[in-house]
Amino acid sequence: MKEFLVISGKGGTGKTSITAGFAALAGDIVLADCDVDAANLHMLLEPVTYHTEEFIGSRKATIDPTHCSNCRLCQESCRFNAITSTEIACTVNPLSCEGCGVCSFVCPKGAITMHDHVSGHWFLSDTRYGPLVHARLGIAEENSGKLVAKVREQAQRIAQEKDVEYILVDGPPGTGCPVISSISGVDLALIVTEPTIAGLHDLERVRQLAGHFDVPVMVCINKYDLDEAYTRKIELYCQKQQIELAGRIPFDRNVVSALVRGIPAVAYAAPSTSENSAAKAIGDVWQAVRNRLLA
C-alpha cells in the first residue's frame, strides 16, 4: 500500500481538479480529502455517504458560577486569554479556549470542568472511482491536524481491508498543522504550483516542509502558459534543487466548465478537445507520478 499526496503550498493552484483527475485515471484506489478546513474534492466525485461520525477534537473549560469565588486565579493562569471576569464570576470564551486544562487544575474551588468538544465530522463515502474518506472541521475550530490524522487512518484501514494498492490524498494548503499531519509518512508528494511569484515562493516553503519529513517530492506546474517565462523560472529552480518535474498543465477553460458540472476535467468531453488540453496533460502527469511510485 502506498500513500500519495497532492499538495500545493499556495491555495487556488488547481490542486483539487488535478487530484480528481488522478482519481478518475487511477483505477484501484482509496481517496482521502485532508483539506478538512475547506474540503472540495467531493464536489467532483458525487459521493454517496454511508457513515458520518462526530470528531471530538478538543476539550473546553466551563466554569460553574455557583462555585466560583471570583478569585481570578484561572484568568491569571490561562495563557490564551480565554477567561474574563465579571462582577460575579469568571467565564470562558470558548473561541479562545485551547482546552489545556490549566484553569481547572489551579481553581481552588473545583469550579472548572473540562468537557469534550465536537469540532467537526468525518464521513465515509463511495464514489464511482473508489471509496472516499472526507471530513469537515467546524468553523473557527482548531486541531485540524488531528482530524487529518483520523481521515488518513480511516483511508488506510479501508485500503488494507480491500487490499487496495494506492491511497490518493488531497492535501490542505499552507504549511501549518494540517499539512504536517498530511505529509508525514507518505510515500510521495506532488506539489502543484502555478507560474507566479507567489506560486514559486510557496513552492519553496512547502518543499522545505517535505524535506523536514524526508518525503520525496515531484512538481507539476498548472496553468503554465499563463506566464511561460515564470514557468521556466520554476523549472530552473526544480533543476537546481534536483526535484523531478511531473509535467506542465495548460490553462484550459474546460477545467472550470467541468467543475461547474461537478465532474473531473479528465471525464469531461469538451466540444473541441484540442491537443493542448488540460485533461490530456493531467493524464501525462499521472503517468509520470505512477512511474515514480512504482520505481
Added chain:
Amino acid sequence: MLITIASGKGGTGKTTVAVNLALTLKELLPVVLLDCDVEEPNVHLFLQPVVNESEKVMTTVPKIDGNKCDGCGKCSEFCAFNAIAIVKGKPITFPELCHSCRGCTLVCPTGAITETPRQIGLVEKGTWSVIKTAKGTLKIGSPLAPMVVDAVRNTAPLHHGDQAVIIDASPGTSCAVVAAAKDTDFCLLVTEPTPFGLNDLTLAVELAKKLGLPHGVVINRAGLGDHSVYDYCHEADIPILMEIPFDTKYAACYARGGRLVEEFPDLSDRFLKLWDVIQHHAKRHQREEPKT
C-alpha cells in the same frame, strides 16, 4: 478603520485585493498593511517594504531536569496536546506539539520542569512609500499560528481612528483566521465564481457571522465559471461590493508580482468605491450594534 481580507479558499486573490486597496488609499489617509497569512505571507512579493524592525515571536516549552524527575508521568498525563510521552520510565518532550500552556510545569510534583524559550515565528515591521507594513512568518512546522497573528496585529496602533488598517488573513476558517479577524470593523470576503468558490465562501460567511463581523463579498475573476455565487449572495442578502473581471492581462500582472492599480489605473476607481461602501456598511453596523 480595521478591516480583514479573508477567503474560505486560497488563491482567490485575497492578497491582490489587500495590496491594491492599500495602494489606492495611500494618498488619502494613513495606511497600515498587516500580512497575517503567517503560513504563506505573500504581501512582500507585491510591495517590497524596507524592513526597519524585526522581532522574534517567542513561546516557552518545558525543559525537564532528569535528576529531579522521578518518572511519575503526571506531566504526560496532563498534557492535552501529547507533547510529552513517557518512554521507558522517562519523559520525552515534543516541542513542536507544545502549546505552551505551562500545565506540565504546574503539575510536576518534584519541580523538575522549567520553561525554556522557543522561537515560533518572526514579525517584520517596515514601510513601503507611505504605507506602514508588518509581516508575520510562522516557523515551518509550528502549530501556533494564532500567536504569530496576534504579534503582527499588536504592531498596529491601538487607536486607528482615521487610519486604514488592512489585514491579509490566512485562507480558510481556522483558528488563525479567527485571530486575524476578531474585533475588526469589517470582513471582506474574496471569492471566485465557481462551485469551489461558492462552497468556501459559505464557510467564510459562517465565520464572519460567528465573530459578529459585518461582511461583504469581492468577486475575483468575474466571468469565469457560473452564477451560483451571485445567486447565493442575493438569497443570503450579502452585499457584493466589487468585481474584478477575469482577464489574462491581470493574471499576467499578478504573476510577475505587479500592482494592478498602477498598471491599470481604471481599476483604482473600483477600489475607491470599494472603500466607500465598506465604510458605509461598517458604520451602519456600528450604529445598529454598538460595541460593548
